[in-house]
Structure formats: C-alpha cells, structure tokens
Amino acid sequence: MRPETERAAHExxxxxxxxxxxxxxxxxxxxxxxxxxxxxxxxxxxxHLAAAPTGLKxxxxxxxxxxxxxxxxxxxxxxxxxxxxxRGEIIGDRRFKLIKLTTLGCxxxxxxxxxxxxxxxxxxxxxxxxxxxxxxxMLDRILERSAAD
Numbered sequence: 001m002r003p004e005t006e007r008a009a010h011e012x013x014x015x016x017x018x019x020x021x022x023x024x025x026x027x028x029x030x031x032x033x034x035x036x037x038x039x040x041x042x043x044x045x046x047x048h049l050a051a052a053p054t055g056l057k058x059x060x061x062x063x064x065x066x067x068x069x070x071x072x073x074x075x076x077x078x079x080x081x082x083x084x085x086x087r088g089e090i091i092g093d094r095r096f097k098l099i100k101l102t103t104l105g106c107x108x109x110x111x112x113x114x115x116x117x118x119x120x121x122x123x124x125x126x127x128x129x130x131x132x133x134x135x136x137x138m139l140d141r142i143l144e145r146s147a148a149d
Contacts, residue, residue: 018142025123032115043112045075046084046101050109055100057090084108 029040038046048064049056056064062072076099079085084105087097101109124132 025119029116029119032119033112036112036115038108038112041075042079042084043109043116045072045079046105046109046112047116049085049099049101050106053101055088055098058087058097058099061099079105 026040029043033039033043044065045061048061058072058076059069062069065072067075076085076087080087082104083102086100086102088100090096090098127135
C-alpha cells in the first residue's frame with residue numbers, strides 16, 4: 001500500500017524508523033546491562049525511582065514507564081526479590097503501594113548508569129545540542145499525541 005501524499009510517505013518512514021530505533025536501542029541496552037544481571041526494563045524502573053527519592057505510587061510509576069499494571073507488578077516482584085526496591089503502604093490509604101529504591105537499588109543505579117550513559121554518548125555522538133533538543137521536543141509531541149485518552 002502506497003501513501004497518498006509525499007507527507008504521508010515521510011510520516012510512515014519516520015514512524016517506522018522510530019519503532020526500529022527504539023527496538024535497537026532497547027536491545028543494545030539489554031546486552032550492556034545483562035552483564036550485570038539487569039535488563040532495560042529493570043533499569044527503567046530503577047531510573048524512574050531514582051528520580052523520585054520519596055517514592056512513587058505503583059500507578060504513577062506504570063504511567064511514567066508507559067506500561068500496564070500487571071507488567072509492572074511482575075517487574076517489581078523481581079526487583080523486590082533482588083532487594084533493589086521496596087513496596088510499602090501509604091499512610092492513610094492502604095489501597096495504593098508506595099515503591100521506593102532500597103540502598104542496594106541506589107547502588108545498582110549508580111553502577112549501571114555509566115553503562116547506559118556510554119550507550120547514549122555513542123548514539124548521540126556527532127549530534128549538536130540543538131539537534132538533540134529538537135529531537136526531544138519532537139518525541140515529547142509524539143508521546144503526548146500517542147497517549148491513550
């Protein structure tokens with residue numbers, strides 16, 4: 001099926017490349033992190049929690065990661081078994097769980113972050129700050145427009 005317009009062709013090509021780039025990035029990151037017994041999904045949870053030192057409700061964390069509750073529950077089970085995260089009650093509201101990094105989880109983020117940074121540095125090598133900022137703005141728009149209503 002051929003797109004009707006040149007713009008439609010560009011949109012299709014950009015969307016295809018975005019999906020492929022995300023898959024490749026994820027595969028590369030997984031290869032790098034698995035040497036330390038982690039996956040890109042593990043790192044994503046740890047990264048989001050490191051950015052929220054007081055913790056996040058499980059639903060907030062799922063939304064930030066763009067995953068559904070059951071997927072996050074399985075990830076948290078594994079991370080909790082490793083001692084990287086802790087699920088606790090929220091005072092005054094037992095319906096929700098508050099997820100926090102443990103000391104071991106903080107240490108793990110500190111150990112894994114340079115590995116993830118080396119991949120980012122490699123991927124963005126040769127890009128100007130302006131190009132990265134423009135790319136980030138485009139991704140923000142794509143994320144906003146593709147969010148479920």
